[in-house]
Amino acid sequence: MSELSYKIPFKGLLLxxxxxxxxxxxxxxxxxxxxxxxVFFYTLIFLLNDPMLRDRSFSHxxxxxxxxxxxxxxxxxxxxxxxxxxxxxxxxxxxxxxxLYFLINTLKRSKKxxxxxxxxxxxxxxxxxxxxxxxxxxxxxxxxxxYMKFVIAPLVINALMIYSxxxxxxxxxxxxxxxxxxxxxxxxxxxxxxxxxxGVVSYFIISGHLTNYKHVLAYGLVSLLxxxxxxxxxxxxxxxxxxxxxxxxxxYRTENPYNPINLLRVGRTEAFIGAIxxxxxxxxxxxxxxxxSDYGYKYTNMKSQYQNLDRSAYMDELDIIPxxxxxxxxxxxxxxxxxxxxxxxxxxxxxxxxVNMFESKRYVILLTYFLIILLWHSLxxxxxxxxxxxxxxxxxxxxxxxxxxxxxxxxxxxPQESEDKYVLVNEYKKRHRL
Numbered sequence: 001m002s003e004l005s006y007k008i009p010f011k012g013l014l015l016x017x018x019x020x021x022x023x024x025x026x027x028x029x030x031x032x033x034x035x036x037x038x039v040f041f042y043t044l045i046f047l048l049n050d051p052m053l054r055d056r057s058f059s060h061x062x063x064x065x066x067x068x069x070x071x072x073x074x075x076x077x078x079x080x081x082x083x084x085x086x087x088x089x090x091x092x093x094x095x096x097x098x099x100l101y102f103l104i105n106t107l108k109r110s111k112k113x114x115x116x117x118x119x120x121x122x123x124x125x126x127x128x129x130x131x132x133x134x135x136x137x138x139x140x141x142x143x144x145x146x147y148m149k150f151v152i153a154p155l156v157i158n159a160l161m162i163y164s165x166x167x168x169x170x171x172x173x174x175x176x177x178x179x180x181x182x183x184x185x186x187x188x189x190x191x192x193x194x195x196x197x198x199g200v201v202s203y204f205i206i207s208g209h210l211t212n213y214k215h216v217l218a219y220g221l222v223s224l225l226x227x228x229x230x231x232x233x234x235x236x237x238x239x240x241x242x243x244x245x246x247x248x249x250x251x252y253r254t255e256n257p258y259n260p261i262n263l264l265r266v267g268r269t270e271a272f273i274g275a276i277x278x279x280x281x282x283x284x285x286x287x288x289x290x291x292x293s294d295y296g297y298k299y300t301n302m303k304s305q306y307q308n309l310d311r312s313a314y315m316d317e318l319d320i321i322p323x324x325x326x327x328x329x330x331x332x333x334x335x336x337x338x339x340x341x342x343x344x345x346x347x348x349x350x351x352x353x354x355v356n357m358f359e360s361k362r363y364v365i366l367l368t369y370f371l372i373i374l375l376w377h378s379l380x381x382x383x384x385x386x387x388x389x390x391x392x393x394x395x396x397x398x399x400x401x402x403x404x405x406x407x408x409x410x411x412x413x414x415p416q417e418s419e420d421k422y423v424l425v426n427e428y429k430k431r432h433r434l
Contacts, residue, residue, distance in 0.1 A: 012116030015106065019120025022388065023128025032091070036387070039098040047101060057402060058104070060348060065097045067341030068330065074284070075334035081287030089288025089333060089383075096387040103395035111363075111403075114396055115165055121392070122158045125151060145187040153188035157195050157369075164365035172365055173203035184234070185243065189267070194376055197227075198369035205357060205364050232258055253308040268380045269306045273299050274323030278331040278339070285335040291319050324382045326390075346378045349394050352401035363400065370397055 008016070021035030052058050072093060076086035106113055160179060164172045180196030183189075204219055235258055237243040238251045251257045254266045265272055277286060277299055292300050299321050323332045327346060331339030353371035357364060370393040377385045 008116070011106070011110075011113055015113055015116040016120035016123065019117055020124055020128060023124050032095075036095045036099070039102045040095065043098040043101050046105070050105075052105070052108075055402070057352070057398070057405070061100075061345070061398070062097075064341050064345040064348065065093065068338055068345065069093050069097075071330075071338035071341060072288075072334045075338060076287060078284045079287035079290075081290060085287065085289040092383050092387045096391060099387060099391035100394055100398075103391055104398055107395055107399045108402070111396070111399060114392075115162060117392060118158060118162050122155060122162070125155065148183075148186055149188045149191065153183045153191045156183075157191060160195075161366055161369060164369075165363065168206070168363060168365050170203055170206050173199045173206060175199075176365065176369075177203065190376070190380075194372050195369070198365065198372050201357075201372075202365040202368040205368070228260070231260055250307075255308075266307050268324065269303050270322040270324035270382075271328055271380050272306065273303050274321070274325050274328040274332045276302065277321050277323060278328060281335070282331070283335050285331060285333045285338070286321060288333050289320050290333070292321050293319050295321075325380055326378045326383055326386050328379075329383050346374070349374060349397055353397045356397060356400045356404065359404065362404075363396075367397065367400060 018035050018038070021038065022033045024034040025031045026034065026037070047053070053062065069090065072090050076089065103117070106117075156179065157176075160172075160176055164176070176195055177199030180192045180194070180199055183192030183195065186192075200223060234243065235251060238248050239257070250263065250266045254263050256262055280286075292298065303322050321332065323329045327339065327342050330342035350371065353367060353374070356362075356367045357371065374390060374393050374397070377390055
């Protein structure tokens, strides 16, 4: 752990301050942080002259982001929502790209800098505060589920990710697996499940059991059976009253809770409602932050029916169409073209992540967790994750993929090709008297 044994490098300190800057908000086209303003101007200054634009994989990312952006602009001009709401929706894509570009440019110089960005992420809720006030002891004893889900669990798992950078081995994978199980039992079901899956998958990869894609199917089927068995045991213990922590009420409100899709419909209702709203207006969508009151609270009422709750439970919520899914949100708000470009963007990062996991064999635990949480957020998290949290995962996936491809190209050059190149260069120097 020599990287953390000495003074913080200047670039590391800047990255810590950068992450803390996301907690300093300014009211400009909605709330925007100091760090978001910084990455916007950083991109304006450096992007157009950056040789990275000639890199095929990065230019592919630029093309897909441009597709999302132009689809949003056309959609917003067609559906005619308010200018402020339109700008807020478009700014999410713009800031997401700027954030990603800044981190790629930073991490490609040294992947060790990820540590300091992650440390900044861990420090941010402790130094800048959060909207979730609570008590750690009450959360541990199952009496403050919200604080457990949104403060304690992310803090511990982020710290484990920093630890895994130094100790990328089976013991760390097992530690992550056990931590995931504990958080599931203590109420942080989603994040605990992601940590558990990342721990199991990375353990098999590090152990050499998942050496290629063919092994994924075999071990995947076995893992699904084990995971479903654990899930069924969890549901049984909730229904019999042995487990009372977490969102146990969702289990009781779920029709046939032994079907995990039914529980997902109750726990992540907004993603399913967003898909219905998308199907109602598939071409150009409803527009960013479209008010549900314009439809007589059609989608909010649908949400209460899905969750078997009275409509009054959602009276204090924002008056917008419920849609906690980044990919489905592209379609719900801005139509089929934004949905296609957004889906292709995430598929591109998933492809790069899989290459990293199964071929590069570096930072396996980090990359496995990043890939799984990227997939989860793209399907079941609100649009704000696209600009705030996902760029860190995406940038590390990209930088590792890019370095692996460069290394592969160097290795693929045979000794004879290398000698021929040396002869040609020397001949050129002689002719031109260099």
